[in-house]
Amino acid sequence: MSSKDLFKSVLFLCRFVLPRRPSACHTNHGRSQRHPSLEDLASQTVVCDVEGALLRTSSTFPYFMLVALEAGGFLRGLLLLLLHPLISCLGHEVGIRIMVMVCFFGLRKEDFRVGRAALPKFFLEQVGLEGFEVLRRGGRRVCVSSMPTVMVEGFLKEYLDVEVVLGRELKLLGGYYTGLMEDRVIGFGHVDLAHHQLFTHCKVSHHISTQYEVYVHINYTVYESITCEVCLVGEAEKRRWHPLPSSQYPKPLVFHDGRIAFTPDAISTLCMFLWFPLGFALAFARALVFLCLPYALCVPLLAFLGMHSRLITSDDKEERRGDGSQLYICNHRTLLDGLYISAALGRHLTATTYSVSRISEWFSPIRTVRLTRNREEDAARMKKLVQEGDLLVCPEGTTCREPYLLRFSQLVAEISREVVPVALESWVSMFYGTSTGKLKFLDPLYFLMNPFPCYEVEFMARVATGAIGGKECSSYEMANHLQAEIGTRLGFQCTSLTRKDKYLLLAGNEGTI
Ligand SMILES: O=P(O)(O)OC[C@H](O)CO
Numbered sequence: 001m002s003s004k005d006l007f008k009s010v011l012f013l014c015r016f017v018l019p020r021r022p023s024a025c026h027t028n029h030g031r032s033q034r035h036p037s038l039e040d041l042a043s044q045t046v047v048c049d050v051e052g053a054l055l056r057t058s059s060t061f062p063y064f065m066l067v068a069l070e071a072g073g074f075l076r077g078l079l080l081l082l083l084h085p086l087i088s089c090l091g092h093e094v095g096i097r098i099m100v101m102v103c104f105f106g107l108r109k110e111d112f113r114v115g116r117a118a119l120p121k122f123f124l125e126q127v128g129l130e131g132f133e134v135l136r137r138g139g140r141r142v143c144v145s146s147m148p149t150v151m152v153e154g155f156l157k158e159y160l161d162v163e164v165v166l167g168r169e170l171k172l173l174g175g176y177y178t179g180l181m182e183d184r185v186i187g188f189g190h191v192d193l194a195h196h197q198l199f200t201h202c203k204v205s206h207h208i209s210t211q212y213e214v215y216v217h218i219n220y221t222v223y224e225s226i227t228c229e230v231c232l233v234g235e236a237e238k239r240r241w242h243p244l245p246s247s248q249y250p251k252p253l254v255f256h257d258g259r260i261a262f263t264p265d266a267i268s269t270l271c272m273f274l275w276f277p278l279g280f281a282l283a284f285a286r287a288l289v290f291l292c293l294p295y296a297l298c299v300p301l302l303a304f305l306g307m308h309s310r311l312i313t314s315d316d317k318e319e320r321r322g323d324g325s326q327l328y329i330c331n332h333r334t335l336l337d338g339l340y341i342s343a344a345l346g347r348h349l350t351a352t353t354y355s356v357s358r359i360s361e362w363f364s365p366i367r368t369v370r371l372t373r374n375r376e377e378d379a380a381r382m383k384k385l386v387q388e389g390d391l392l393v394c395p396e397g398t399t400c401r402e403p404y405l406l407r408f409s410q411l412v413a414e415i416s417r418e419v420v421p422v423a424l425e426s427w428v429s430m431f432y433g434t435s436t437g438k439l440k441f442l443d444p445l446y447f448l449m450n451p452f453p454c455y456e457v458e459f460m461a462r463v464a465t466g467a468i469g470g471k472e473c474s475s476y477e478m479a480n481h482l483q484a485e486i487g488t489r490l491g492f493q494c495t496s497l498t499r500k501d502k503y504l505l506l507a508g509n510e511g512t513i
Contacts, residue, residue, distance in 0.1 A: 041134070041137035041138050042138075042139045043139050044138060044139055044140075045138060045139065045140040045142060046134060046135055046137070046138030046140070046141055046142065048134070048135045048142070048143050048144070049143075049144050049145075050143050050144065050145040050152055050156070051145060051146060051147070052233065053131050053134075053233050054127055054132065054135060055126040055127060055128065055131075056126050056127070056238055056239075056243065057126060057238075058235070059265065060099070060146070060147055061087070061099070061265060061266060062122065062263050062264050062265050063119060063122065063123070063147065063151060064080065064099040064102075064103050064147075064151075065077060065080055065081070065264040065265075065269055066114065066118055066119055066122060066258065066260060067103040067104070067119075067151065068080045068102060068103045069259070069260055069269075070114045070118050070258045070259065070260065071103070071111075071112060071113075071114045072103060076102065076103065077269065078273060079102055080099065080103065081269050081273065083098060083102060084266045086098070087099060092146065093146075096146055096147070096168075097181065100148060100179060100180075100181055101179035101180070103179075104148070104170055104177040104179050105177065105178065105179030106176055106179075107176065107177045108176050109172055109175050109176065109177060110175060112150060112177075113506065113507070114258065115153060115154045115155075116154035116158065116505070116506075117255075117256060117257040117258065117506045117507075118256060118257055118258030118260075119151060119152075119154065119155055120154055120155040120158065120253060120256065121253055121256040122263055123152070123155040123159075124155065124159060124244065124246070125243065125263070126243075127160075127243070127244040128238060128241035128242070128243070128244065129242040129243065129244045129248070130241045130242065131233065131238075131241065132160070132244050132248075135160070135162075136160075136250070140163055140164075141160070141161065141163055141164075142163065142164040142165075142166065143156050143160075143164070143165050143166065144166045144167075145165070145167045145168075146167075146168065147167055147168065148167055148168045148169070148170050149165055149166075149167030149168065149169060150167075150170065151167070152167050153165045153167065158251065159249060159250065159251050161251075168181045169181065170182065252402075252404070252493070253402060254400065254402055254495060254497060254502075255400070255401075255402075255501075255502045256401065256402070256506070257436050257437070257507070258432065258435075259431050259432055259435070259446055260272075260430075260431065260432070261428050261429060261430055261431055261450075262429060262430060272430060275430065275451065276449075279430070279450075279451070280449060282306070282448070282449065283445055283449040286302060286305050286307060286448045287363070287444070287445075287448055289301050289302055290302070290339060290365060291363070291365050295342065295343045295346050295347070296346065298343065299343050306451060306452045306453075307448075307452075307453055307454075307455075308452060308453070308454045308455075309340060309343075309344075309454065309455040309456070309457065310454075310455070310456045310457070311344045311457050311458075311459075312456065312457070312458035312459070313458075325386055325387065325388065325389050325390050325391065326386075326391075326420055326462075327390075327393065327415065327418070327420070328341060328349065328390065328391065328392045328393070328419070328420050328421075328422050329393050329394070329395050329412045329419050329420070329422065330392065330394055330421070330422035330423070330424050331394070331396060331400070331405055331423065331486050331490070332396045332398060332399045332400065333400070333401075333424050333425070333426040333455075334399055334426055334433045334443070334447055335356060335399070335433065335434070335444055335447070336433070336447060336455075337351075337392075338364075338366050338368070338392050339364075339365065339366060340424070340455045340457050341392055341424075341457060342365075344457045345390075347390070348365070348366050348390075349366055349367075349389075349390045349391065349392045350366065350368070350385055350388070350389060350390065350391050350392070351364075351367070351368050351391075351393075351394075352368070352369050352370075352371050352378075352381075352382060352385070352391070352392070352393050353368050353369070353370055353371065354373070354397055354499070354511075355398075355511065356370075357440045357441035357443075358441075359441035360440070360443065360444060369381065373512065375411070378411060379411055382411065382415045383415045386415060393409075393411075393412050395408035395409040395411070395412045395482070395483075396408065396409075396499070397499040398499035398502055398503075398511065399434040400502070401432060401434060403491065403492040403493065404492055404493050404494075404495050404497070405483050405486060405487045405490075405492050405493070405494045405495065406495060406497050406498060406499070406502070407479075407483070407495070407496045407497060407498050408479040408480065408482055408483040410475040410476050410478075410479045411475075412465075412482065413465045413475035413476075413478035413479050413482070414465075414475045416465060417464060417466065418462050418463060418464050419465060420459060420460065420462045420463075421460040421463060421482055421486050421489075422457060422458065422459055422460065422486075423456075423457075423458040423460060423486045423489040423490050424455065424456065424457060424458075425455070425456040425490055426453070426454060426455045426456070427453070427454040428453050428454075429450055429451060429452065430449070430450050430451060431447070431449055431450055432446065432447075433446045433447025433448075433450075436503055436506040436507040436511070437507065460485065460486070460489060463481075463482065463485070465478050466478075468481050480494075499511045
């Protein structure tokens with residue numbers, strides 16, 4: 001976009017009144033209208049207030065709570081919860097400063113991954129379709145937030161294609177967050193350069209001295225020097241907004257991390273803390289039942305203890321007869337996939353694993369065998385295992401929480417003449433039972449601590465691995481075929497993403513053991 005175009009840009013600041021940011025712009029600056037014309041935005045710059053005009057709720061508390069719980073731990077989350085009444089009484093700016101102090105103090109910048117790994121899912125769920133429609137049409141998209149940039153940047157840039165993010169910068173000491181915010185815009189990195197260019201064209205760059213003033217300039221000053229339209233969005237109007245459907249995300253949300261599976265507003269977080277003692281006891285009881293009782297007894301007892309499951313079998317009952325060893329392949333939802341499939345079959349399977357913690361292996365009621373990630377060695381190992389008895393392989397090599405299937409390993413089509421595909425779906429309401437961090441051994445515990453974890457296990461008709469529709473095929477084609485079959489059955493989208501892609505995004509490593 002040329003500087004002339006930029007100078008002519010129309011800034012659409014869609015916002016609703018926040019405590020410290022009254023609607024002065026409504027009377028002081030530019031034209032204001034309730035609904036912006038969406039035509040011709042492609043040649044213009046749209047400036048959007050994240051909390052005010054993009055998200056359906058203006059409260060930032062749940063996002064800070066996610067930072068506190070995921071990056072700081074449950075005690076930090078509890079402290080933030082206890083401070084909630086105070087934060088609600090104080091003004092917006094003071095409240096943000098307190099939350100930043102509680103959530104960020106002492107965290108190492110290098111280790112802070114919540115902004116990219118956990119928060120985008122929750123932000124995306126709160127995006128209003130109506131607000132996004134305006135932002136999406138802008139030739140250049142600028143987002144402003146009163147939250148720290150590290151919290152919103154990943155979501156806005158990675159998932160909504162926003163070019164410039166104006167958030168708050170955090171002070172650092174020796175690579176650790178101090179819990180304080182910078183008063184001045186710092187550095188001349190990509191973002192700040194973009195600010196500079198943008199505001200130079202808007203003839204206000206020389207006024208920018210603090211991050212907060214940037215915000216004030218956008219709200220109250222910038223309209224005096226350029227042509228602009230302002231769209232104000234009231235809280236009542238936002239309540240009528242629709243959530244942005246996941247099918248309309250500019251980039252699909254395939255991977256995310258973190259333990260918390262619900263939006264942690266104050267009430268929900270309080271419920272979670274109250275649930276903890278009971279949840280822990282319940283998880284212990286469920287694990288004991290799983291470990292000690294035969295499947296015939298443990299399935300009904302676990303259902304009584306709130307673990308709901310549903311078994312679907314194909315018309316071809318042969319695959320469950322148990323007359324000889326069988327290779328089962330399934331999409332990977334959690335570490336408990338093997339247990340649910342074993343329980344559904346009523347007999348133990350052997351399951352291959354990549355990165356299960358030693359503790360989970362010790363406690364596993366079914367036999368687990370580690371793969372080496374060496375193709376020849378793994379193929380030999382799996383061939384041997386499938387000759388010894390029923391074997392379960394998860395050809396994705398890692399779990400996926402969303403309705404997507406990662407690339408299937410070709411090995412599953414090379415080690416046996418036929419496979420039984422198993423389509424799995426699972427649901428949790430409080431804690432995710434998967435992780436990419438160091439505390440993987442807690443994955444089963446978190447899954448079992450959910451009030452009503454659910455699983456659906458569907459045995460599909462067995463597939464001969466040598467041919468598709470009577471036509472000979474390669475193992476690569478067969479792997480894709482199996483992925484497509486399971487994807488179609490579940491309504492999941494097939495991707496070519498891998499375990500490495502997931503771990504690079506969420507954990508900053510390649511997911512090797
Ligand atoms: O989601 P992950 O990467 O912990 O996968 C766990 C699997 O069981 C790998 O064997």
